[in-house]
Amino acid sequence: MTLLPWQNTIWSRLQQMRDSGRLPHALLFSGPQGVGKELFAQLFAKSLLCQEPDSSGLPCGHCQPCHLLASGVHPDFTNIAPDVESKSGEILVDTIRGLAFSTTLTSTAGSHRIVLLRPAERMSNSAANAFLKTLEEPPLGTLMILISDRPSRLLPTIRSRCQLIGFATPPAEQALPWLEAQVNHGDPAMLLALAGGTPLRALELDDSALLEQRDSLLTAFIALAEGRTDPVKVAADWAKQDLNMLFEWWSGWLIDLLQLQAVEQPVTLFNKDRRETFKQLAERLDSGELQRNLQRLYRARQDVEANLNSQLLLESLTIDWMGRAANR
Numbered sequence: 108m109t110l111l112p113w114q115n116t117i118w119s120r121l122q123q124m125r126d127s128g129r130l131p132h133a134l135l136f137s138g139p140q141g142v143g144k145e146l147f148a149q150l151f152a153k154s155l156l157c158q159e160p161d162s163s164g165l166p167c168g169h170c171q172p173c174h175l176l177a178s179g180v181h182p183d184f185t186n187i188a189p190d191v192e193s194k195s196g197e198i199l200v201d202t203i204r205g206l207a208f209s210t211t212l213t214s215t216a217g218s219h220r221i222v223l224l225r226p227a228e229r230m231s232n233s234a235a236n237a238f239l240k241t242l243e244e245p246p247l248g249t250l251m252i253l254i255s256d257r258p259s260r261l262l263p264t265i266r267s268r269c270q271l272i273g274f275a276t277p278p279a280e281q282a283l284p285w286l287e288a289q290v291n292h293g294d295p296a297m298l299l300a301l302a303g304g305t306p307l308r309a310l311e312l313d314d315s316a317l318l319e320q321r322d323s324l325l326t327a328f329i330a331l332a333e334g335r336t337d338p339v340k341v342a343a344d345w346a347k348q349d350l351n352m353l354f355e356w357w358s359g360w361l362i363d364l365l366q367l368q369a370v371e372q373p374v375t376l377f378n379k380d381r382r383e384t385f386k387q388l389a390e391r392l393d394s395g396e397l398q399r400n401l402q403r404l405y406r407a408r409q410d411v412e413a414n415l416n417s418q419l420l421l422e423s424l425t426i427d428w429m430g431r432a433a434n435r
């Protein structure tokens with residue numbers, strides 16, 4: 108486990124806080140999905156628990172705490188994620204109560220106990236309230252690291268009790284060389300664009316089945332815009348897909364169309380490999396309609412997360428998209 112090249116600055120900053128004894132009891136790592144927040148948090152936890160970190164704070168990988176962490180059984184490290192039994196994919200209150208109990212014990216070996224909580228915004232209401240109590244009376248020697256792609260969804264009272272550490276999307280000149288050394292299938296620059304510049308997300312997309320899936324969804328999206336297919340059929344097919352991914356791609360298509368209408372040569376296109384197709388489509392569409400379409404898509408995404416009927420929602424979106432695009 109190594110430090111990702113674009114994380115050096117944050118790493119030094121946290122190591123300085125550690126060296127000067129200024130680490131708070133709770134950190135909130137926030138930033139877009141796919142920039143490596145969790146990898147960083149794991150490495151930092153290792154660094155704090157390792158007996159012989161090197162001069163930059165990187166863990167040795169050989170001492171007993173390093174071995175215990177690698178095998179997932181270190182007694183001073185707790186990883187909290189959504190309960191597998193929770194249908195809503197939430198972190199449940201019992202998990203947080205268990206944490207409050209375990210953090211009252213003193214650390215077994217060194218001076219730190221570390222709790223990693225991810226994705227922090229997935230705590231249920233009662234879990235968040237229980238967690239707030241833990242933050243109000245922080246157990247001595249415990250560092251809680253919350254990780255969130257959407258920190259605005261956390262209770263403001265939780266946010267204000269954590270020190271915010273922001274992870275930004277790295278510049279392409281740092282992300283691309285790293286990605287080039289990792290990919291097997293796709294073109295690194297195309298993948299990075301498709302992932303909105305987030306390198307770990309780009310690496311996830313380096314999967315030939317996934318890239319084929321994107322092609323077929325995009326083909327249907329364009330066929331709808333040209334009035335060549337049945338929106339109800341498309342919705343029925345799309346309802347079976349990974350909806351998070353579908354919404355992410357779909358919003359990327361609409362944003363690209365808006366960008367192509369606004370400027371001649373946009374630099375941040377998601378779908379760089381389809382520039383010409385999108386350009387032709389963009390010329391036929393009204394930008395006000397496109398913006399309304401994008402807003403509807405964002406609202407539908409929230410409704411799907413609230414477990415409303417996804418096929419019906421998708422139908423209304425595909426019919427709306429075809430109505431706005433195809434009749435021009």
Ligand SMILES: [Zn+2]
Nearest residue numbers: 157167170173
């Ligand atoms: Zn070590």
